[in-house]
Amino acid sequence: MQKEPLAWADWLRIAACFLVILSHSCDPFVGQLDNNRAEFLSGAFIGSLVRPCVPLFVMLSGALLLPVQTDMGTFYGRRMKRILVPFVFWSMALPVLYYLYVHSGMKTVSPNLIAADHTVGMTLKKLYLFLFNFHYDTTALWYIYMLIGLYLFMPVISPWLQQASRRDLHWFLGWWGISLVLPYVKMAAPLAGYLGNYGNTGLLGVCDWNAFGTFYYFSGFLGYLVLAFYLRRYPLNWSMSRTLAVAIPLFLLGFAITFGGFVLTQHYSPGNYASLEVIWYFYGVNVFMMTVSVYLIMQQIQVTPSPRLRKLSSQTFGVYLCHFVFVQLGYDLVYPATTAPAAIKIGLIAGFTFGVSLTVVRLLSVWEWTRRLVM
Template sequence: MKETNTRLVWIDNVRVIATIAVIMVHVATPAVFTQYNPNSASNTVWWIGNMYDSLCRFCVPVFVMLTGALLLPQTISLSNFLKKRLNRIMLPFLFWSSVYIVFNLALKFRDEGSQVAMHNIGHWLILQLTQGAAPHLWYVYMIIGLYLFIPIIQPWVSIASNKAIIYFLGIWFITLLFHQQKLLSVTSPLDLSYFTGYIGYLILGYFIAERLVISKAILYCAIILFITGVAATLAATYLYTYNQGSFSHTFYEYLTLNVLFAAIGIFIIIKNQQGELRNNAINTVRDFVSRYGYGIYLSHLLVISILSHFKIDYSLITPVIGIPLTTLICLLISAALVYIVNKLPYGKYISG
């Protein structure tokens, strides 16, 4: 029992850190996208945004790795898995998508007023659902696709040797290398599409959680990987932005080697810190954020949009303070909002 509790502690730590990181990415993003000036020698605000964004780019890969760590060890029937997991993810997704659609519709009427073409509303609603009512909801579409594949790969993962899993991850790594065309200008002559995409993060998370024994050498390597990944993201983003004359998103992509290195590093570092913190208040907050993490993820962009209307954003006071402070404010409001929805009748099914 003690081992299970210890395992859940570090899992909760991963979830909370990834949740904070994804909020910080979205708080910093406007500074990175809008504040680069090719005619300026300093670009201080842009650099600060780039620093915070690069530091937290591991967020989405770590969420996927966490999914692999939690679900791939489980043996569960196909019907029970699909019913349990899809309901768990779909109902909150549909609820918060509806909230974003209503919010977007209100903005549409505010901006266009009587110019809104009512006969196009139906088509607009379909696009909102099929393309995502908010930019960050792409993650849910992606993770649902992985969920559909988990019952197929779980039996293999459970009996596969470490060598077999490393073999898969090795080829997946090569596909990332070919995918990152800025680094490798040639394409693979082989069809490696079977090894591509976020499934690699899924299996990687399982491997680190269940198979990897963390020695001091591995921990030091993880620290080096994390620092290298963050530094490469920071520097490469600047270099390509500078050469392009406008912001380049190339090295912010989640399926890049630099982001992969940072994700592996932070995942191992957090797993290594398995004990409870001595501060009970922090543990209580950690458990609360972990409990409502999915709902916080779904709702936080709405909160960021509303906060920005009141000038609470990356520019608050100064970006060095404004980005983490706005992240904290958004986290608190999002958590409170999800908690309130959870307490409504049937709210626990839709809050996330």
């Protein structure tokens, strides 16, 4: 299967990057919860609307990289060389930038930023704690940990993808589809009298000594990779009118579940972020419905390839890596400066953040010795 450059993929990567920034711009508004109902609802609405952002990135990786045609060593060398250096750099740079920001004298109005977490001692610890996991300053980098895992697995799954029949792929995607509804089965199980296993409420074999239930190996972001590969090998070849007739209702249904479920969860479990996140899971069936709808429509859009589009697309990785601290700056600048509705503020914060992040990436791209930090 030929993997030629796709102009629509460049455009989709740019759009997905902006949607990620938009989602993070919603966080302080969602964090108001019942303290400011209007701001919470605005943040929840837009945050739910842009939920396909990360799965779209993953589907692009599946469409462009699968099946892997090289040996494992070559593939790992190419991908890790591109990702590890900027990942390590920004894992250490972001805590330093947050420390400088908190102690710059800038008045912080975000409910999510806790100044006590940005002392000298805490900042120094964060410079190596990324070896274990991300933290608040590097929240957006959770995606990189996951992406590294997908890269590690791509050469493993590629031989099967190359010889798999259409029916084989249907089987895999069907099992993955079951995993998409399990988070909601877990939420509903207590209604049927299920109280967990020794206090652990996991399903299908999950317990304190085993995190790997029946559908674990078919779950998560791997399904998006395989789905994108499937759509590349077996394109639907629908007209735009047919695509829209299917995708728009599917998207609206997924969005209604996402937004409505988020608001209802806050109502019945106020301030319970663990429960709220279930509705926003990227690998939940509702977000899947939204993601595949956007992906199918974007595939149909005729985009003229251009060097400018390609360059901007290539810079989105750096924008993603550095943007989170600029979301904080944007909120502190925009929020007290205008009485506009929360939705307008969120858009202004996202636009400011994208512009500043892109400027940083382009400045670092000028010098060869800093280009690897963002490209």
